[in-house]
Amino acid sequence: MKILEDEHGTTVRWGMFSPNWSSLYFVAEWLLSARGPFHLQYYSAGWFNERHEGCWAAAxxxxHLIQKSDVQLVQSVYIATVPKTHRDVPSLLRRAINESRADEDCSVDCTYDVPSRRFRVARIGPQSTIAKLWGVSPGCYPCRIGHAYDQAVSQVYSQVMRAGEPHYDHVYAAMVSTRGDVVWVPYQRVVVPIESGTGRKAVRIVTEVSRVEISPL
Structure with a gap:
């Protein structure tokens, strides 16, 4: 376990698979007098990063996580369909829902590849979430095809093309970062149908890392 307190707040970092329960209970009490905000970083099939403004919420x-120490996460991707009227939809995504479109700079385009029967990333906007976290290389983890993440998040693309309407949901996924470690990323997304430059059916995805209505632990 590692504890860091500085001008940026308090960070507690530990592994869920081998916790020292007495230390965690002590930390929960100690946080009540520590400096906020509070950052909880814990490992369970990947690194979770949570921010809590209040000491009571962090404690x-x-x-709660002490009681979850023996939970084995069997999924690497969790997706929840959420009403488009959700109160915490980021403004960028709200515009995409209302206008059924998204700016190219802030989005990613995926086109359907007939031979492989898979969707492939065709364009990465420079201000998109992928670009900010992984860069614009088509070889970065979120852009690769065939793994569990790709299969899970692309399932809705065909539905969006058939319906011709925006789709909004929440995603919590374990992904390989640019440093090579596995991190859990919570984000909200909107998928809208578009016509690609080659005339093939495609979708445009705009996302934002945000609080989601999903809690793996």
Missing amino acids: DRVR
């Missing part, structure tokens, strides 16, 4: 979360 309660640590106590």
Whole structure:
């Protein structure tokens, strides 16, 4: 376990697979007098990163996670369909829902490849979430095809093309970062149908890392 307190707040980092319970219970009490905001970084099939503004919320979360120490996560991707009227939709995504379109700079395009029967990333906007976290290389983890993440997030693309309407949901996924470690990324997304430059059916995805209505632990 590692604890860091500085001008940026308090960070607690530990592994869920081999916790020292007495230390965690002590930390939960100690947080009540520590400096906020509070960053909880814990490992369970990948690194989770949570931010809590209040000391009571952080302490309660640590106590809750103590009870989850023996939970084995069997999924690497969790997706929840959420009403488009959700109160916490980021403004960028709200515009995409209302206008059924998204700016190229902030989005990613995926086209359907007939021979492989898979969707492939055709364009990465320079201000998209992928570009900010992984860069614009088509070989970065979120752009590769065939793994569990690709199969899970692309399932809705055909539905969007058939319906011709925006789709909004929440995603919590374990992905390989640019450093090579596995991190859990929570984000909201909107998928809209578009016509690609080659005339093939395609979708445009705009996302934003944000709080989601999903809690793997």
